[in-house]
Amino acid sequence: MNFLLLCIQFLLLLGIARPFENYVEQTLLKPLENLSAWARRVAKGDATKSEEIATIPGDAEMRDLVESIQMMKDSLVQALGQSERKLQHNELLSMIIQASGFMSREEDILDVSRQALKAVFSEKPVEIHFQLKEEDMVDECWALRKGGLVSDQDWNGLVRCHQCDHANAEGTYLCSPIQSSDETIGTITLRTQQPIEWLEEDRSFLRDVAAHVGMSLSKLRLLLRHRNEAILDPLTGLYNRRYLEDYFQRVTALVRRHGKPYSFIMLDIDHFKQINDKYGHETGDHVLRELSEIIRTSMRQGEDMAARIGGEEFALIVVGERSQAFVVAEKIRKKTESIIWSGSHETNVTISAGLSEIGPVTPLAVVMKEADEALYRAKREGRNRTIIADENEKLFREGLSSGKGEPA
Numbered sequence: 001m002n003f004l005l006l007c008i009q010f011l012l013l014l015g016i017a018r019p020f021e022n023y024v025e026q027t028l029l030k031p032l033e034n035l036s037a038w039a040r041r042v043a044k045g046d047a048t049k050s051e052e053i054a055t056i057p058g059d060a061e062m063r064d065l066v067e068s069i070q071m072m073k074d075s076l077v078q079a080l081g082q083s084e085r086k087l088q089h090n091e092l093l094s095m096i097i098q099a100s101g102f103m104s105r106e107e108d109i110l111d112v113s114r115q116a117l118k119a120v121f122s123e124k125p126v127e128i129h130f131q132l133k134e135e136d137m138v139d140e141c142w143a144l145r146k147g148g149l150v151s152d153q154d155w156n157g158l159v160r161c162h163q164c165d166h167a168n169a170e171g172t173y174l175c176s177p178i179q180s181s182d183e184t185i186g187t188i189t190l191r192t193q194q195p196i197e198w199l200e201e202d203r204s205f206l207r208d209v210a211a212h213v214g215m216s217l218s219k220l221r222l223l224l225r226h227r228n229e230a231i232l233d234p235l236t237g238l239y240n241r242r243y244l245e246d247y248f249q250r251v252t253a254l255v256r257r258h259g260k261p262y263s264f265i266m267l268d269i270d271h272f273k274q275i276n277d278k279y280g281h282e283t284g285d286h287v288l289r290e291l292s293e294i295i296r297t298s299m300r301q302g303e304d305m306a307a308r309i310g311g312e313e314f315a316l317i318v319v320g321e322r323s324q325a326f327v328v329a330e331k332i333r334k335k336t337e338s339i340i341w342s343g344s345h346e347t348n349v350t351i352s353a354g355l356s357e358i359g360p361v362t363p364l365a366v367v368m369k370e371a372d373e374a375l376y377r378a379k380r381e382g383r384n385r386t387i388i389a390d391e392n393e394k395l396f397r398e399g400l401s402s403g404k405g406e407p408a
Contacts, residue, residue, distance in 0.1 A: 086201075088119070088120065089120065089201075089204075089205050089208070092116040092119060092120065092209075093116070093208055093209065093212055095112070095116060096109075096112055096113055096116055096209065096212045096213070096216065097212055097216070099112045100112065100212075100216035100219075100220070101216075103216075103220070104220070104224075106132075106217055106220060106221075109213065109216050109217060109220065110130045110213070113130075113188075113209055113212070113213050114128050114130070116209060117188075117190070117205075117206070117209060120205055121190065121202075124192065124196060125192050125193060125194065125196075126190045126191070126192055127190070127191045127192070128188070128189075128190060129188070129189045129190075129191065130178075130186065130187075130188055131186050131187050131189070132178075132185060132186035133184055133185055133186045140162070140163040141161065141163040141164070141175070141177075141187055142161040142163065142164070142175070143161070143164070143175040143176060143177045143187050144177050144184055144187065146177075147177060147179070148176075148177070148207075149174065149175065149176050149203055149206065149207055150164065150174075150175050151172065151173060151174040151175070151198050151203075152164075152171075152172045152173050152174075153172070153197070153198060160173075161173070161175065163175075164189050164191070170193070170194070170195070171191055171192045171193045171194060171195065172191070172192045172194075172195050172196050172198065173189055173190065173191045173192075174189070174190045174198050174202065174203065174206055175187055175188070175189040175190070176188050176189075176206045176207055176209075176210040177210065178210050178213050178214045178217070179210070179211075179214045180214045180215060180217070180218030181218070183218065185213075185214055185217050185218070187210075188206060188209065188210050188213065190202075190206065230242070231243035233307070233308040235285060235288060235289065235308070236288055236289055236292035236308050237292060237296075238292050238295070238296070238306050238307055238308045238314070239305065239306065239307040239308075240307060240308065240309075241307060241309045241310065243307060244305075244307040244309060244315055244317075244364075245364060247305055247307075247317060248317065248358075248364045248367075251317055251358060252358065252359075252360060252361070252362070255358060255359065255360045256360040256361070260319070261319075261320055261321050261357070261358075262317060262318065262319060262320070262357075262358040263317075263318045263320060263321065263322050263324070263325030263355055263356070263357055263358060264315065264316070264317060264318075264325075264355065264356045264357070264358050264367045264368070264370075264371050265315065265316040265317075265318060265325055265328065265329050265353055265354070265355050265371065266313065266314070266315055266353065266354045266355075266368065266371040266372050266374070266375045267295070267313070267314040267315075267316065267329070267332065267351050267352070267353050267375075268312055268313050268314075268351065268352055268353075268375055268379070269287065269288075269291065269312040269349060269350075269351055270349075270350045270351060270352055270379070270383040270384060271383075272284065272287070272311070272312035275287060275347060275349070278347075279347065283347070287347075287349055288308070288312065290339070291314075291336060291349070291351070292306075292308065292314075294332055294335045294336055294339075295314060295316070295332055298328060298331045298332045298335060299316070299318075299328065300318075300319070300328075303318075303319040304316060304317065304318045304319060304328065305317045315368070315371075316328070316329075317358070321357075322355050322356075322357055322388050323388075325355050326355060326386060326388055329353040329355060329386045330386055332351070332353070333350070333351055333352075333353060333384065333385070333386055336349055336350060336351050337349075337350050337351075337384060350383060350384035351384070352375055352378040352379050352383050352384060352385060352386075353375060353378065353385075353386040353387070354370075354371045354372060354373065354374025354375030354376070354377065354378055354386075354387055354388075354389065355371060355374060355386065355387070355388040355389065356368075356370035356371040356374065356389050370389050371389070373389065374387045374388065374389040375387070
């Protein structure tokens with residue numbers, strides 16, 4: 001009898017255990033397995049937000065757990081995206097600094113900065129505009145007046161900066177001033193044809209780019225200012241003797257390497273001491289400045305070079321044979337002769353010129369001496385003329401007027 005009761009109890013337990021086992025498997029184990037598989041897909045980046053949480057069976061607590069993991073995953077993905085973009089921003093800013101360090105033109109600095117902005121805003125239809133400061137720009141540009149970023153989304157979009165807008169009332173803009181520690185340089189403006197939302201990271205990156213551009217442009221301008229002070233004559237703006245010596249070395253190297261002809265011209269103002277004595281040094285300085293402008297506009301840009309080497313003496317290095325240099329010298333002489341120099345006193349001014357050829361190994365002192373001898377021959381023969389010294393020291397003459405007295 002007892003054995004029978006035990007058998008009946010065992011059978012009852014078996015009948016209860018199987019449904020219980022199935023219940024545990026369906027309500028606990030299976031959801032945990034699904035949750036584990038889903039979590040592995042999240043870790044690999046295979047799971048997306050579009051997956052429905054309801055596809056994982058289980059009770060409300062299980063779905064809450066899944067939803068919490070999904071929220072954590074979304075937060076991690078967002079944080080990772082922000083970190084990647086921040087890393088990209090820092091790399092591009094570093095590129096601007098490094099590239100700007102060896103650039104000698106403002107246009108190149110602006111171009112590398114434009115490429116950095118294009119890389120960041122590649123997925124947005126953004127137009128990038130740089131504008132360097134003009135006299136009336138501060139009055140027109142809100143970014144410069146504010147000293148910080150402005151956009152169409154400021155002030156609830158009720159007012160818009162016309163300088164940034166450029167008559168595009170439908171689009172959006174984001175504008176930052178380009179500044180350095182001691183000057184306002186200009187602006188960077190991002191514009192779109194259609195409305196978009198400017199994110200805080202957009203604003204931050206534009207602000208950083210503008211700061212780096214301002215620092216780079218300011219350093220370049222300071223470097224060029226110091227360089228110009230070292231190689232330019234402060235009165236006339238032409239190069240000085242120091243630069244002439246360096247440039248002559250480069251020219252002779254080109255003559256040796258390529259056989260390209262170069263010529264040397266010495267110019268001197270006739271009777272300049274009398275001008276200073278009669279009218280004063282202010283008038284003399286005016287004549288020097290005006291003659292320098294005539295020289296500058298008579299040369300071929302990018303080919304010829306002119307320097308003031310002392311007092312009323314000027315030296316030019318001209319691309320070409322002596323006959324070509326003769327044309328340049330005569331152009332300057334005739335322009336000078338035709339002007340009634342007003343300044344504080346009206347006076348006539350003429351110049352004399354001597355030419356020589358630059359050889360592949362001839363020192364500057366020798367070339368200058370040959371040109372100087374031709375110049376003083378022009379002085380002795382009446383001034384207001386150009387004389388060429390040939391290889392045999394035979395002198396060819398060209399001039400208009402004649403004068404008397406000692407060379408001056």
